[in-house]
Amino acid sequence: MSEQPRQFFNFAFFKVDPKWRWMADLAKEESAKEVENVLKNSQINYRVYSTLGLRDDAEFLLWFVSDSVEKIQDSISKLYLTVFGKYIIPTHVYLSSTRPSMYASNQKPRGWIGGEEQKKYVVVYPFIKTREWYLLPLEKRKEMMAEHIQVGHKYPDVLLNTTYSFGIHDEDFMLAFETDTLHKFQDLIMDLRETQVSRYVAVDTPMIVCIKKDLVSMIRSLG
Numbered sequence: 001m002s003e004q005p006r007q008f009f010n011f012a013f014f015k016v017d018p019k020w021r022w023m024a025d026l027a028k029e030e031s032a033k034e035v036e037n038v039l040k041n042s043q044i045n046y047r048v049y050s051t052l053g054l055r056d057d058a059e060f061l062l063w064f065v066s067d068s069v070e071k072i073q074d075s076i077s078k079l080y081l082t083v084f085g086k087y088i089i090p091t092h093v094y095l096s097s098t099r100p101s102m103y104a105s106n107q108k109p110r111g112w113i114g115g116e117e118q119k120k121y122v123v124v125y126p127f128i129k130t131r132e133w134y135l136l137p138l139e140k141r142k143e144m145m146a147e148h149i150q151v152g153h154k155y156p157d158v159l160l161n162t163t164y165s166f167g168i169h170d171e172d173f174m175l176a177f178e179t180d181t182l183h184k185f186q187d188l189i190m191d192l193r194e195t196q197v198s199r200y201v202a203v204d205t206p207m208i209v210c211i212k213k214d215l216v217s218m219i220r221s222l223g
Contacts (some may be wrong), residue, residue: 001144005096007065009106009174010072010162011124013051013058013092013208019199020087021223031083038082039215042075049122050201050218058091060218061124061210068188069095084219092206094126096163096174102138102143119159121182125175126165144196151195153189157181171203180211 019026039046046064053056062079064072079085133141152160161176179185192198213221 001179004098008069008072009094009098009161009176010064010066010069011092011094011174011176012062012064012076012090013060014062014088015059015091016058016125017089019221020084026054027083028219029216034082035079035084035219036215037120039075040077042071043079044075046075047118047122048213048215048218050213050221051208051210052221054209054211058208061122061208062212063122065141089121092208094124094165094171095169096165096171096173097168099109100165101162103142103149108195118212119178120180120212121178122180122210123177123182123185124206124210124211125177125204126171126206127173127175127201128170128203129172130200130202134190148192148195148197151191152188154191155184158185175217196197 023031039062044064046065047063049061049063051060062076063202065073066072066075080088080164153157157179159178161178163176165171165174177188
C-alpha cells in the first residue's frame with residue numbers, strides 16, 4: 001500500500017478589532033461574502049470554527065490543510081487584503097504536518113482528512129512531551145503508547161487528528177479532537193490522565209474548544 005501524501009495543518013486563531021462592530025450591517029454582510037469568495041477560490045482546504053465567548057484570547061479559528069506552507073501563507077495574505085481582514089488580529093498560530101506514527105503502524109489520519117463528516121466541535125490541543133520520554137527505549141515507549149491508544153478506542157465518537165510540529169513549530173505535536181459531545185471528550189482526557197504516558201507530558205495547554213460554523217454565519221456572529 002502506498003504511503004498517503006503528507007499535509008501541512010495550520011490552526012490560525014483570530015480576534016476582531018472592536019471597530020468592526022461599528023460598521024454598517026450591509027457593509028459587514030458584503031465583507032463576509034468577500035472573505036467567503038476568497039477562501040473558496042484558494043488552493044487549500046479549510047474549516048471555520050467560532051470560539052466567541054469561550055475564550056478571552058480568540059474569537060474564531062480558520063483551520064487550513066494544504067500540501068505546502070506557501071499555499072497557506074498565500075491564502076492568509078489574501079484574507080488580510082479583504083475589508084474584514086483589516087479588522088482581525090492573529091492570537092494563536094500553530095503549524096504541523098501529518099506523518100506515519102512510529103507507535104501504531106496501521107494508524108492513518110482521522111477526522112476530515114480521512115473523509116468523515118465534520119463534527120460539531122473541535123478541541124485544538126498543542127502538546128509537548130518531556131525530554132525523558134525520548135530517552136526511553138523505543139520498545140518501552142511503544143508499550144506505554146499501546147495502553148494510551150487502547151484508552152482512545154473506548155471513545156469511538158471522539159476522532160483524533162494527530163499531527164507533528166517537530167522542527168517547524170514550538171510544540172512536539174498538534175492534536176485536534178473532533179466530537180459531537182464535549183462531555184465524552186472530557187471523559188476521554190480524564191482517562192488518558194491515568195495512563196503511564198501522562199507522566200511524560202511537559203505542556204498540554206491551551207486546550208481550545210471551537211464550534212463548527214459556516215464562514216458567513218461566523219462573521220455575522222461577531223457583532
